[in-house]
Each structure stands twice: as C-alpha cells, then as structure tokens.
Amino acid sequence: MERMVGTCPACGAQMTIKRLQCPECGTSIEGTFDLGRLYRLTPEQMNFIELFLQCEGKLNKVQKILNVSYPTAKARLLDALRAMGYEVKKEPAALRRRRRESPTP
Numbered sequence: 001m002e003r004m005v006g007t008c009p010a011c012g013a014q015m016t017i018k019r020l021q022c023p024e025c026g027t028s029i030e031g032t033f034d035l036g037r038l039y040r041l042t043p044e045q046m047n048f049i050e051l052f053l054q055c056e057g058k059l060n061k062v063q064k065i066l067n068v069s070y071p072t073a074k075a076r077l078l079d080a081l082r083a084m085g086y087e088v089k090k091e092p093a094a095l096r097r098r099r100r101e102s103p104t105p
Contacts, residue, residue: 004035004039005039006035006038006039006040006041007039007040014035014039014040015035015039016032016033016034016035017032017033017034017035018030018031018032018033020033037084037085037086038084040083040084040085041080041083041084042083045076045079045080045083048062048076048077048080049080051065051066052077059073059074059077
C-alpha cells in the first residue's frame with residue numbers, strides 16, 4: 001500500500017479524503033474528511049517525528065542517533081511543529097544563554 005500524500009503535488013494545497021473503504025468487508029463511507037495535522041509534514045519531517053516518538057520525546061537521544069547538535073535537533077522539531085500548524089514561540093534570549101552556560105550531565 002502506498003503512503004498517503006497530504007499536499008497536492010500540483011499546487012501545494014491540503015488534500016482531503018473523499019472515500020474510506022474497509023479492505024475486509026468492502027463497507028465504504030463517502031464524504032469530505034480531513035487528513036489531520038501529521039499529513040502536513042514532509043517525508044523528512046515525518047521521519048524525524050517518528051524518531052522523536054521512538055526516543056520517548058528526548059531530543060538528546062534524537063541528536064545522538066542523527067549525529068547532529070542539540071540546536072539542530074530542536075530546530076527540526078520546531079519546523080515540524082510549524083508545518084503542522086502549531087504556533088511556536090521563540091524562547092527568550094536569557095533562557096537560551098542560561099542553557100548554553102549550564103553544564104550538561
């Protein structure tokens with residue numbers, strides 16, 4: 001079975017589902033169904049989110065597996081959140097400085 005595409009390859013608009021069908025009994029439901037926020041992600045963003053979930057939401061584990069810096073892993077997470085339509089607030093500069101200055105365990 002092919003992976004579902006969430007955005008139109010021609011114009012970039014969000015796709016909708018018109019028909020759902022059970023592969024076992026053939027029952028089908030027709031209408032207009034939203035794909036949900038996850039289908040707004042690119043394949044790369046989806047892979048990142050899947051890894052993030054497998055790592056139980058621990059970015060330090062993600063960064064080690066991907067061999068990237070913590071800020072890079074965090075940026076990828078924030079990009080995925082934005083793609084899903086969530087508002088991502090910028091962290092205050094004082095907190096960023098404090099985090100850089102504090103020793104990591």
